[in-house]
Structure formats: structure tokens, C-alpha cells
Amino acid sequence: MADFRFDIRPLFPEPIVRVTSNLLPHTFRGDRRQCLDATSKMSEIIDRLGELSATSQGLSKPVTTAQRLRMSENQTIYLLADTEAGHNGAVTGLLKVGNKDLYLFDEAGQTRKVERAPSILDFYVHESRQRTGLGKRLFETMLREENWTPLKCSVDRPSEKLLAFFGKHYGLVRTIPQSNNFVLYEGYFNEANSSSGHAHAQSSQEAKNELHITNSPNTQLFGATYLGEEVNHRRHGSQQQKQTPNVLLQQITQISPNGRYGARHPTCTMAEIISGISKVSTKGAGGTGNGESSSGGHADGNNIAEEMTAQMDLHHLEDQQQAHGHMNTKRMDLQEVADQEEAHFIRYGLPPQIDSQPEFEPEPEPLTPPSPPEVAESIIGENRRPAGFHLSKQHTGMKNRSSGVGMAVMPTSKMEFNQEEREDFGVVKINRPPGHNGHSLGHDNTDAVSTVSSGNGGHLTNEGYNDLKFYHNRLW
Numbered sequence: 001m002a003d004f005r006f007d008i009r010p011l012f013p014e015p016i017v018r019v020t021s022n023l024l025p026h027t028f029r030g031d032r033r034q035c036l037d038a039t040s041k042m043s044e045i046i047d048r049l050g051e052l053s054a055t056s057q058g059l060s061k062p063v064t065t066a067q068r069l070r071m072s073e074n075q076t077i078y079l080l081a082d083t084e085a086g087h088n089g090a091v092t093g094l095l096k097v098g099n100k101d102l103y104l105f106d107e108a109g110q111t112r113k114v115e116r117a118p119s120i121l122d123f124y125v126h127e128s129r130q131r132t133g134l135g136k137r138l139f140e141t142m143l144r145e146e147n148w149t150p151l152k153c154s155v156d157r158p159s160e161k162l163l164a165f166f167g168k169h170y171g172l173v174r175t176i177p178q179s180n181n182f183v184l185y186e187g188y189f190n191e192a193n194s195s196s197g198h199a200h201a202q203s204s205q206e207a208k209n210e211l212h213i214t215n216s217p218n219t220q221l222f223g224a225t226y227l228g229e230e231v232n233h234r235r236h237g238s239q240q241q242k243q244t245p246n247v248l249l250q251q252i253t254q255i256s257p258n259g260r261y262g263a264r265h266p267t268c269t270m271a272e273i274i275s276g277i278s279k280v281s282t283k284g285a286g287g288t289g290n291g292e293s294s295s296g297g298h299a300d301g302n303n304i305a306e307e308m309t310a311q312m313d314l315h316h317l318e319d320q321q322q323a324h325g326h327m328n329t330k331r332m333d334l335q336e337v338a339d340q341e342e343a344h345f346i347r348y349g350l351p352p353q354i355d356s357q358p359e360f361e362p363e364p365e366p367l368t369p370p371s372p373p374e375v376a377e378s379i380i381g382e383n384r385r386p387a388g389f390h391l392s393k394q395h396t397g398m399k400n401r402s403s404g405v406g407m408a409v410m411p412t413s414k415m416e417f418n419q420e421e422r423e424d425f426g427v428v429k430i431n432r433p434p435g436h437n438g439h440s441l442g443h444d445n446t447d448a449v450s451t452v453s454s455g456n457g458g459h460l461t462n463e464g465y466n467d468l469k470f471y472h473n474r475l476w
């Protein structure tokens with residue numbers, strides 16, 4: 001059994017506790033000092049149980065760690081303890097669940113995207129207590145708390161023991177073949193079987209949007225967005241689209257890609273900054289100098305500065321928390337992506353697939369003291385001088401290379417990628433509506449003629465588009 005050098009009983013006023021990203025039992029009440037103590041102990045418990053589970057499943061690296069739970073937004077761990085065991089009590093089981101966006105085959109072999117699918121991610125009962133009903137007890141508690149049914153659970157690469165467990169306790173035997181590592185049981189897509197209504201609503205939404213997807217790299221990268229658009233277009237015609245211009249935008253938001261491409265990004269990204277610049281430059285359309293640009297965009301510029309200051313305050317707070325062992329920032333850099341791929345390899349012996357959505361979360365950055373902040377240079381017209389505030393590396397993107405780049409290439413309302421001809425690397429057309437060639441500087445789509453740069457047009461391409469290289473060099 002998993003016993004510890006400390007008394008686990010204060011952490012387990014109930015035999016089963018629920019732990020989320022704050023690493024505290026759901027029952028926890030205490031002051032700051034007690035909170036730190038509890039998170040540290042809970043981390044140790046989760047790490048140990050995660051290791052035991054990995055060993056039991058023959059994995060070389062745990063799927064469950066405290067650090068990963070801390071970095072995840074929608075995962076929950078249920079821990080089962082025997083407070084009577086030994087001097088300090090013992091922890092006997094762990095069940096990690098979460099919601100995943102999955103591409104799944106239904107019984108007819110059609111691909112469906114299911115958002116926030118209830119998923120069983122890691123399940124372990126100590127060897128000395130297996131087959132005594134503890135697994136069922138833990139699982140039933142989880143079902144109650146999450147308001148899930150066994151049939152609606154997708155199971156991430158179940159072991160033989162877990163398959164037997166589902167068969168014995170819930171009569172679930174017949175699975176729907178999948179191309180990824182998740183196992184679903186027949187009846188998963190039957191709407192009548194939806195317990196919480198969550199999955200039901202999902203299916204209706206899918207049917208509405210015709211979310212059958214192709215296997216093309218574009219679909220994998222950008223999701224099924226344009227299929228929905230096409231269907232909408234065919235069904236309702238372009239008039240409908242004009243009447244509801246944000247329907248497509250909404251689809252783009254809703255049908256975001258999953259896997260690492262769908263990972264939440266920090267709000268301060270190069271794409272957003274460029275987008276902010278475009279807004280500013282709109283005011284100075286046709287202008288050629290700094291004066292027009294900055295005066296026109298003064299209010300927006302202030303807004304951006306305020307926003308960045310607010311974010312800076314927030315992240316400064318996070319930096320302080322990091323120094324105290326509270327790493328709540330959700331960041332992912334290239335090393336982390338590599339780590340996740342490695343974790344996937346460990347679990348599956350396969351390279352990760354975009355739509356398999358295996359259980360991997362962004363690894364946190366190592367616990368290091370916050371680096372000295374850098375002074376950011378304002379990018380807004382005349383305001384291009386050292387800002388009156390400090391930005392951390394996170395704001396400048398120095399440590400967020402993958403996230404920043406990800407956002408930079410994600411289709412947003414401000415960026416499009418329907419290039420009609422080959423262009424130089426690093427050139428991004430901003431807010432050029434489909435079908436427009438955007439060659440005219442006098443065009444009313446003023447975002448495409450940003451005057452935020454130095455005024456001589458030196459940061460526009462020959463064709464009048466913002467040159468990403470310029471912003472890249474300024475910001476990164």
C-alpha cells in the first residue's frame with residue numbers, strides 16, 4: 001500500500017477526495033500556510049500513485065503527475081485512502097478523469113468530433129487491494145460527482161484488467177473500433193443513453209454543422225471549419241451568411257482543432273498584437289506618417305497599453321506565485337511539446353496523432369526563479385519609446401515560441417491564408433477579405449495598409465501588406 005512519511009488523515013476527512021489543478025482536496029479548509037503544506041503533501045501522494053499506476057501498467061513514465069494536474073484545466077483526480085491502515089493511513093487508489101475533444105468513429109464508421117468527451121485517463125488500485133470492490137467504489141463515486149454514465153465514458157487505452165472491470169460491473173463488452181487509442185462501447189452515440197444531456201447536445205450540434213471531417217492535413221491542422229462553412233453556404237446561400245456574419249467566426253471558434261494545436265494559448269501573442277496594430281492603423285488609413293498613425297490610433301493604443309499592463313500585472317503576480325511554488329501559468333514551449341511527444345511514445349509506442357488526443361498535457365516550466373523582466377518597447381506610432389512598464393518574457397513571447405507561432409498561424413478574423421500567389425516567407429496579409437486582391441493602398445480595408453510602421457512604408461511589402469518579419473523583429 002502507498003503509505004507516506006506524513007499523516008495522510010487530515011487530507012482525507014472522507015475516504016475519497018477529489019483533487020483538481022489547485023492540488024487541494026475538495027474538502028480542504030485552511031490558511032495559507034496549511035494550504036502550502038497540503039498541496040505539497042498532495043503532490044507527493046499523486047506522484048507516488050501515478051508512479052505505481054505506471055509500473056502496474058508497464059509504462060516507463062507516469063501518465064499522472066501532480067505537475068500535470070496543476071497545468072490542466074479540466075482534469076480531476078479521485079483518490080481513495082484507507083485511513084485505518086498503519087500509523088499514517090495509506091492511499092489505495094487513484095482515478096484520473098477529464099474532458100477531451102476527440103475525433104471518433106460511430107457505429108456506422110462516420111467520423112464525429114465530440115467535444116469535451118468524458119474520458120477515463122488513469123485508473124489504479126493498489127495490488128494488495130485489487131478485486132475487492134475498491135475500484136468500483138472509486139469509479140461509482142466519480143460517476144456520481146461528474147454526472148457521467150459508464151457508457152458515455154471514452155477510455156484512454158484501457159488495460160485488460162480495466163476491460164474486464166467494465167464487462168463485469170457494467171456489462172460493457174462490445175466496443176466501437178477507433179483509429180485512436182480510445183475505447184468506446186456500443187451505444188455511445190445513442191442519444192437516448194445520454195445521461196447528462198451534455199453528449200446529447202453535442203450530437204445535435206454535430207448534426208447541425210455536418211462535422212464529418214476528412215483526413216487532410218488542413219483538417220488536422222485547422223479543424224473542420226470550412227466544411228461547416230460549405231454546408232452553411234449550400235443550405236442557406238450567401239444571403240444567409242451576410243445576415244449572420246459571425247456564424248462562421250463562431251464555427252471557427254467552436255470547431256477549433258484539438259491536440260496540441262487546440263491548446264489554450266496565452267492571451268498576449270504576436271497575432272493579437274498585430275491584430276491590435278491593425279485596429280490602430282485603421283484610424284490612420286491613407287496616412288503616411290507617424291503623426292497620423294499615432295494620433296488616429298491614440299485611444300486604441302492606450303487600450304492596448306492598458307491591456308498589456310493589466311496582463312503584466314497578472315503575470316507578475318504569477319511570477320511571484322512561482323517563486324512560492326505556485327506555478328499556475330499555463331504555458332507550453334518547444335521543449336514541452338517534445339516532452340509530450342515523448343510521453344505519448346511511452347504510453348503508446350507510437351508517434352502522437354492529432355485526432356487521437358491521447359492523455360498528455362503541457363508540461364510546466366521547470367521551477368526556476370523568475371528572470372529579470374525586460375523593458376518592452378512600445379510599438380504604437382509615436383509611442384515607440386520604452387514603455388512605462390515592464391513586460392516579462394511571457395509577454396514578449398521570448399519563452400512562448402510555440403504558442404506565439406501557433407497563434408500567428410491560426411486563422412482568426414484578422415488573418416487569412418487564402419494566398420492567391422506565392423509570397424515571401426514571413427509576409428502575412430491582415431484582414432484582407434476573400435476575393436480582394438488588396439493591392440490598392442486606397443482600398444477601404446484599411447487594416448491591410450497599416451501605417452503603424454515608421455511612416456515611409458518601409459515595413460510594408462511591395463504589395464502593401466504588413467511584413468511579419470518587421471513585427472517579428474520588433475517583438476521577439
Ligand SMILES: CC(=O)SCCNC(=O)CCNC(=O)[C@H](O)C(C)(C)COP(=O)(O)OP(=O)(O)OC[C@H]1O[C@@H](n2cnc3c(N)ncnc32)[C@H](O)[C@@H]1OP(=O)(O)O
Nearest residue numbers: 122123124125130131132133134135136158159164165168
Ligand atoms: C485508462 C486506464 O487507466 S487503463 C489502466 C487500468 N489500470 C490498470 O490496469 C492497473 C492495474 N489494475 C487495477 O488497478 C485494478 O485492477 C482496476 C483499477 C483495473 C480495477 O480495480 P479493482 O479494485 O480491482 O476493481 P473491482 O474490485 O471493483 O472489480 C474487480 C473486477 O475488475 C476486473 N479485474 C480486476 N483485476 C483483474 C485482474 N488482475 N485480472 C482480470 N480482471 C481483473 C475483473 O473484472 C474483476 O472482477 P472479478 O474479480 O470478479 O474477475
